[in-house]
Amino acid sequence: MFPEQKQGYTYEEYKVTADWLRAKTEHRPxxxxxxxxxxxGLAEILKDQKVFSYSDIPNFPQSTVQGHAGQLVFGTLNGKSCVCMQGRFHLYEGFPIWQVTFPIRVFQLLGVQTAIVTNAAGGLNEDYNVGDMMLIKDHLNLPGFAGNSPLVGPNDERFGPRFPCMSDAYDRDLRKLAQTVARELGFSDFxxxxxxxxxxxxxxxxxxxxHMLKRLGADAVGMSTVHEVIVARHCGMRVFGLSLITNKAVMDYDSKSKANHEEVLQTGRERASQLKRMISSFVERLERNNNVC
Ligand SMILES: O=P(O)(O)O[C@H]1O[C@H](CO)[C@@H](O)[C@H]1O
Ligand SMILES: Nc1nc2[nH]cnc2c(=O)[nH]1
Structure with missing residues (x-):
């Protein structure tokens, strides 16, 4: 007989982690x-920081990818309490999908109401340039089509409904706000x-x-974000998604370009200060709206 394989976290396990964090910090993000x-580097915009290494947090997975430090940073941004994941988890690291999204439900138990989800992505839309910021208005969930969704398995109604709606996954008002902020910062061109x-x-x-992804309607491609967004929406969070176009997808058989992680990280370094200004001003302007911050 094979030993029974773990299929997901229990509500109590999410709670153990949330309670542990709540006991160790005064921040209530x-x-x-x-x-x-x-x-x-986005975490640097937080003041009064309290930093936890993932390895010290009960039940937390460990980051394995270059460019993902593996720290949870609590702090304030323009007086608003935030928690920042310096490092996320990806399917390709070998994590089951319920581990990839583990932190999101912990955040929900901590009281988080708005998730700002960023990523590095390859640009498929030919109008996109390296260094562009893309507000995510919608997603295509290819692993989900194959049944790999973080919501597969018994549904825990304490987090959300069995069949959550995803047609409004990326909050329209938050996208409008981001456009206003970008205009004010002089970022509209990118x-x-x-x-x-x-x-x-x-x-x-x-x-x-x-070519296939572009034909399906994708403007950018990456290996993250969507799983987190599905879990965040399932448990009632408002979501704002932002991709940094770190490289142009290679669409031409004569091209000599090759996608690589070093270029991805380099574009992140080059756009770091604009991204910090964008997120900082965005958070500053977030209004409480129906009690949602
Ligand atoms: O989505 P994030 O975590 O930004 O990372 C993106 O960059 C890595 C590839 O360079 C992949 O992990 C891809 O998903
Ligand atoms: N899948 C994928 N992920 C990325 N992350 C950053 N760039 C890319 C890309 O071109 N493809």
Whole structure:
């Protein structure tokens, strides 16, 4: 007989982690920021920081990818209490999908109401340039089509309904706010809005796959975000998604370009200060709206 395999976390396990964090910090975050590859510097915008290494937090998975530090940073941003994940988890690291999304439900138990989810992504839309920021207006969940959804398995109604709606996953008001903020900062020239497609990775896409994704309606492609967003929406959080276009997807058989993680990290470094200004001003302008921060 095989030993019984763990299929997910229990409500009590999420609670153990949330209670542990609550006991170790006075911060009571209403906003969570998830940093994409090479975008961990975003945490630097938080004041009065309390930092936890993932390895010290009960039940927390460990980051394994370069550009994902593996720290949970609590702090305030313009007086608003936030928690920032410097490092997320991806399917290709070998985590089951319920582990990839573990922190989101912990944040919900901590009282988080708004999730700001960032990522590095390859641009499929030919109008996109390296360094563009893309407001995510919708997603294509390729692993989900194959049955790999974080909500597979028994549904815990304490978090949300069996069949959550996803047609409004990326909050329209938050996207409008981001457009206003970008205009004020003079960022409109490199601000786009589009559809993010998640794939399993870790190999980057073939040329044929890039064409397929583009035909399906994707403007950018990556290996994250969507699983977190589904869990965040399931448990009632408002979601704002932002992709940094770190590289252009290779669409042409004559091209000599090759996608690589170093270019992804380098673009993150080059756009770090604009991203910090964008997220900082965005959070500053977030209004309490129906009690949602
Ligand atoms: O989505 P994030 O975590 O930003 O990272 C993106 O960058 C990595 C590839 O360079 C992949 O992990 C892809 O998903
Ligand atoms: N799948 C995928 N993920 C990325 N992350 C950053 N760039 C890319 C890309 O081109 N493809």
């Amino acid at each position: 209403l906003i969570a920021i998830i940093c994409g590859s090479g975008l961990g 601000l786009k809005e589009g559809v993010y497609s998640v794939v399993g990775g870790p190999s980057f896409e073939t040329i044929a796959e890039c």
